[in-house]
Amino acid sequence: MSANKTNKRLSDIPFSVLDLSPIVAGGSPAESFRNTLVLAQHAEKWGYNRYWLAEHHNMPFIASSATSVVISHVAAGTSTIRVGSGGIMLPNHSPLVIAEQFGTLETLFPGRIDLGLGRAPGTDQRTARALRRDGRNDGQDFPEQLDELRAYFDPSLASGTMHVKAIPGEGLTIPIWLLGSSGFSAQLAGQLGLPFAYASHFSPGNTVPAMELYRRSFKPSKVLEKPYAMVGVNVIAADTDEEANRLGTTLQQQFLNLIRGNEVQLQPPVDSMDSLWSEYEKQALEQQLGSSIFGSPGTVKEKLQSFLNDTQADEIMVIAQVFDHEARLRSYEIVADIIKP
Structure with a gap:
């Protein structure tokens, strides 16, 4: 372990x-939303810090496309856990609309x-064009969009006079x-002094370099005095x-179907993947899912500690794409037991 790393438990x-x-x-999506709320309520009881939902579109196995609406559903059914987006794909939206949506959420559920x-678009290019209409927004102006969005909450960040206000939104700390x-x-x-979350669950190879780049680039801001990486x-x-x-x-079948362009609902587990994938596909998936941790409590604890040692994360966000709802709940419960002091 290098000198700049600490022994986090x-x-x-x-x-x-x-x-x-x-x-x-x-x-069905209705069943998915019921299960989401049940999981969120258990996560709150088990001591998880935050519960995030992700924006994806035109994917038959993901129901959280209207992410802000699902966040409201979860926040209304819980009381203390933080709820948010992981993430909202900003190039799909007007910054003003997102400011108003999250201003509304923060007003309804203050401090959470x-x-x-x-x-990224969170979808394929054809769907991205349907979302963005003009087809010109490829994410290259993300920094400018971000500046505009932040200024709706805090007009002091605006480069000029703000003639349009986000109501609700302006003056709120989100x-x-x-x-x-x-x-x-x-x-x-x-560079902006904001917290950063890295998607090691589908892009493990660049995890440590991205974390190091974030920390090297960090400049203190009124938001954060020091880097905070999840x-x-x-x-x-x-x-x-x-x-x-x-x-x-x-999970392996989900990514295999994505590679093949065969997007279907989440599939039940199988005893072996050997008859489903080719050797090339197996190697590709092992690379894409390389940081994934499957195992018993002892195995998960050991591998999670190793992952923490490597990344020096300030927070870890767990994703469990499990077919059976009860088995999914049990997975999160085991992790909660592992991380208790």
Whole structure:
């Protein structure tokens, strides 16, 4: 371990939940939203710090496309856990609309709302054009959009006079996070002194370099005095390694179907993936899901500690794409037990 790393223990940092509100084979969005609320209520009881939902579109296995609405659903059904977006894909929207939506959420649920922002479309290019209409916004103006959005909350950040106000929104303090799977948002978050969340759950290879870039780029701001970095990781826990590995085949099938362009609802687990993927696909998935942790409580604890040692994360956000709702709840419960002091 290098000299600039500290020996953080799992109990030293907060753990949080990222939920895609998955639609399982044979299920429905209505069922997904019910399950999301139940998971959020359990996460709150088990001591998780925040509960984030992600914006994706035209994906048959994800129900959280209207992310702000689902955040409201979760916040209304819980009382203390922070609720937010992981993330809102800002290039899909007018910054004013997002300011108003999250101003409304913060007004309804004061002190509990997070606004995590990404610059990817969260979908395919055809759907991105349907969302953005003019087709010109490819995320390159994300820094300018971000400046505009932040100024709606805090007009002192505006470069000129603000003639348009976000109501509700103006004057509210809503934590803004930048999300990323590359160095772009890591560096921008550092330069602006904002918290940063890295998507190791689908882009593990660049995790440590992005974290280091964020910390190197960091400039203190009125938001943060020092860097604060969260990392998302797939964790599927069960009572035995064998059962966890079996449950994990649902996630592997999800990514296999994405690679093949065969987007379907979340599939039930299988005993073995060997008959489903080619050797090339297996290697590609092992690379894309390389940081994923499947296992029994002992295995998960050991691998999570190793992950924390490598990333030096200030917070870890757990993603568990598990087909069976009860098994998904059990996975998060096991993690909560592992991280207790």
